[in-house]
Amino acid sequence: MPSSSAYAAPLELDLTPGIWERLALGVVVVVAASGIWLSALSGLQMAGLLVLASVWAMHGWRQPSERPTRLLLYADGQVEAKLAGDLRAAELLQACSYLGLPQLQLRDANGRHHSCTLFPDRLDGACRHRLRVWLATHRPEDSAIATSPRRGPFPASVGAVATQARSNVGAGA
Numbered sequence: 001m002p003s004s005s006a007y008a009a010p011l012e013l014d015l016t017p018g019i020w021e022r023l024a025l026g027v028v029v030v031v032a033a034s035g036i037w038l039s040a041l042s043g044l045q046m047a048g049l050l051v052l053a054s055v056w057a058m059h060g061w062r063q064p065s066e067r068p069t070r071l072l073l074y075a076d077g078q079v080e081a082k083l084a085g086d087l088r089a090a091e092l093l094q095a096c097s098y099l100g101l102p103q104l105q106l107r108d109a110n111g112r113h114h115s116c117t118l119f120p121d122r123l124d125g126a127c128r129h130r131l132r133v134w135l136a137t138h139r140p141e142d143s144a145i146a147t148s149p150r151r152g153p154f155p156a157s158v159g160a161v162a163t164q165a166r167s168n169v170g171a172g173a
Contacts (some may be wrong), residue, residue, distance in 0.1 A: 011073040011130050013104075013118065017064035020119035029057045067114040071106070073131070075140045081108050095135050123127060 036049045068081035068090070081090035088109040095104050102123065105115040123131070 008075055010075070011127065011134055013071040013073070013120075013131070014069070014122050015071055015116050016069050016122070018119055018121040020121045021064060021117065022061075022120070025060050029053065029060075047060055064116065068106075068108060068123070071104070073134050075134075079106065081106065083108055083110075092138075094121055102128070137166065
């Protein structure tokens with residue numbers, strides 16, 4: 001029986017770089033270049049740091065275009081990412097919020113890690129609420145700690161211990 005709930009449909013997130021993401025990178029580059037310019041360094045040191053900052057800026061400009069363009073989050077906890085036009089399975093490793101902006105880290109089917117910040121031009125209010133609900137019910141932080149092959153041979157109970165520690169903090173323990 002089909003559900004009439006909007007939450008039954010997969011949550012589709014647009015991960016293409018938007019104007020806010022590019023603007024934030026531009027502001028950071030201008031602040032970094034101003035700090036270098038105003039420093040009391042010799043001309044050669046200043047030129048070297050400016051070249052380093054411009055290489056960092058080019059990397060920051062190119063990196064968002066190499067990540068998946070779409071992310072689908074299903075009600076049963078499955079995640080799919082659209083890479084080069086193909087929809088493939090992915091794993092959400094971590095999700096957090098910094099200054100009210102959701103930040104996601106995921107691993108695609110090829111094993112490559114991607115991270116992105118969802119700025120307001122890519123995430124409206126209703127989608128932000130659905131993302132919060134999805135993350136509250138699927139907790140990618142705990143599953144990533146327990147099952148990540150790069151973190152070492154942790155037992156599966158590590159995620160449960162982390163969850164228990166968080167619940168004990170509020171209990172006054």
